[in-house]
Amino acid sequence: xxxxxxxxxxxxxxxxxxxxxxxxxxxxxxxxxxxxxxxxxxxxxxxxxxxxxxxxxxxxxxxxxxxxxxxxxxxxxxxxxxxxxxxxxxxxxxxxxxxxxxxxxxxxxxxxxxxxxxxxxxxxxxxxxxxxxxxxxxxxxxxxxxxxxxxxxxxxxxxxxxxxxxxxxxxxxxxxxxxxxxxxxxxxxxxxxxxxxxxxxxxxxxxxxxx
Numbered sequence: 001x002x003x004x005x006x007x008x009x010x011x012x013x014x015x016x017x018x019x020x021x022x023x024x025x026x027x028x029x030x031x032x033x034x035x036x037x038x039x040x041x042x043x044x045x046x047x048x049x050x051x052x053x054x055x056x057x058x059x060x061x062x063x064x065x066x067x068x069x070x071x072x073x074x075x076x077x078x079x080x081x082x083x084x085x086x087x088x089x090x091x092x093x094x095x096x097x098x099x100x101x102x103x104x105x106x107x108x109x110x111x112x113x114x115x116x117x118x119x120x121x122x123x124x125x126x127x128x129x130x131x132x133x134x135x136x137x138x139x140x141x142x143x144x145x146x147x148x149x150x151x152x153x154x155x156x157x158x159x160x161x162x163x164x165x166x167x168x169x170x171x172x173x174x175x176x177x178x179x180x181x182x183x184x185x186x187x188x189x190x191x192x193x194x195x196x197x198x199x200x201x202x203x204x205x206x207x208x209x210x211x
Contacts, residue, residue: 001044003165003196007037007101013210014161014200018101020108020129020150021204028069028153029204036087036105036146037200040098041165045194048167051092052188053099054181057149059159060084060128068152075155084132085181086161087146088125089118090173105146110138116145125179142178149202158203158210167194 008014016022017033024030044051062082067073089104096119104118116124124145133139151159168191175183201210 001041001165001167001194001196003039003041003163003198005037005039005163005198005200008200010198012200014149014202019148019202023153023204023206029150031108032148034105034108034146034148035102036099036148037163038099038101039163039165041196042097043194043196044094044167047169048094048193049169049171050090050094050173051096052166052168052173052184053087053089053092054085054164054166054184055087055146055161056164056181057084057086057151057159057161058082059151059157061152061155067154069154071154073154075152077157085128086148087127087163088179088181088184089145090123090125090175090179090184091171092119092122094167105148108147111141112143113145114142118145123173125175125181125184130178144178151202151204153204153206155203155205158201158208160199160201162197162199164195164197166192168192
């Protein structure tokens with residue numbers, strides 16, 4: 001099975017329009033268009049009953065340091081790193097072969113999207129902005145669907161965003177409500193027939209110039 005994107009090449013830079021934020025000369029960052037990238041795939045194996053999509057940043061400082069996005073400080077590369085989930089979608093019809101750019105996310109919704117668009121019959125779980133914005137009176141809420149990259153602007157390393165597509169033998173993934181990537185992974189144990197992935201890079205630190 002193969003996965004690709006017309007929004008960015010494998011290993012390339014995710015465009016700012018597909019991010020939650022972009023670099024800005026004043027205030028370090030500005031909110032962006034937050035479009036989900038285009039994705040297309042082929043080679044889905046026989047017996048596939050649905051598809052599952054995840055997007056995970058594997059370079060997020062974990063646990064969250066107190067000096068994230070604090071002027072005059074830098075997050076060193078040696079910090080412990082963990083996952084930050086940006087997208088969880090299950091029950092994508094097995095016959096589908098693509099998701100258009102902006103088809104599932106366009107713009108930023110304060111307090112989170114409640115019913116994001118997606119392929120017919122699909123369901124979307126919550127991403128990790130749900131926890132990130134906890135306690136923020138203007139932004140707190142359940143963030144369903146895709147919300148794009150917004151790595152700390154004082155991080156010394158670029159972040160890598162892995163889009164994973166899994167072909168499974170389940171017509172309906174056994175998760176409900178505000179389900180998470182961890183719950184989906186647990187539910188898929190023993191049910192994955194094939195997987196494919198691509199990775200994009202992104203950074204908000206003005207000293208990091210990605211090409």
